[in-house]
Amino acid sequence: MDVKELKFLLKLLGVPDYRTSITKVEPTPKMKASERDRIGRQLIERGLVDCTEEIQKLAIAPPGKSLLQADPTTLPISEQELKVLKATAKGSISPGQTGVAADQRQAVIQSLAARGFIKIIDKKFKEVWLTERGKEFLRDELESNSTSTITLKMLTDYLRFLRKVYPSEKAALPQTSPASETAVPVPTKKPSDEDILQLIRALDQELATDNYLPIFHLRQKLQPPLSRPELDQALYRLEGDDKIELSSLVDTNPYSDEQINAGIHQDIGCPLFFITYF
Incomplete structure (x- = not known):
């Protein structure tokens, strides 16, 4: 395992329930957010970490354009979803430009994206957490020949984790x-x-x-x-x-x-x- 990936996991061991805002995960001092997010996505692909994400930019997809040309009374979408499609027809936009209430827009956008009517251009991490597979990896499989150092805080958090797993x-x-x-x-x-x-x-x-x-x-x-x-x-x-x-x-x-x-x-x-x- 790459040492930066390991430090990402060890950082999660230091927060309650191994879950926190992505902004609070800093594998190394002054690491750029883009590199941190890249490491996070690599760990998600391996099933060691999971996350919630927030859509930042979206655009209409070809099926969505076709849908707008159909009879409005027969459209298989809600009024809020139609509002999003009409807004994206003008070009790529942020969720705030959809005209949908803040507490509803992410769910509406994700529903349209899941059916292929819009495409997500950009999204960012919101929360990240250690999965059960991640816990198993740290408990049973972690090995490293790296000579890179970790902090005493990371070591303490790892030892506490092991004590909980193996009382x-x-x-x-x-x-x-x-x-x-x-x-x-x-x-x-x-x-x-x-x-x-x-x-x-x-x-x-x-x-x-x-x-x-x-x-x-x-x-x-x-x-x-x-x-x-x-x-x-x-x-x-x-x-x-x-x-x-x-x-x-x-x-x-x-x-x-x-x-x-x-x-x-x-x-x-x-x-x-x-x-x-x-």
């Missing part, structure tokens, strides 16, 4: 053990955020989870006296105060469905599952 055996073993077997006491009243932080540290040491404590261990101790939303909010506050970091689960194999469901669910991506304290 220590001691972190996985307690999954069938009752919470009562651990020596860490169960709070009898609602704890403060500082109390929760101390409990996280105590559980990590007791269970030897190498500062990657699965959230289900904490829930076993704190629900009750806390409700699930109360504990979630407390963890978010601790993260906001830079006292802990919440990270997602990548490999679900070592854990049961119940333990995975104990994570903090996200609208996009895997649940937040591990707690690291500072």
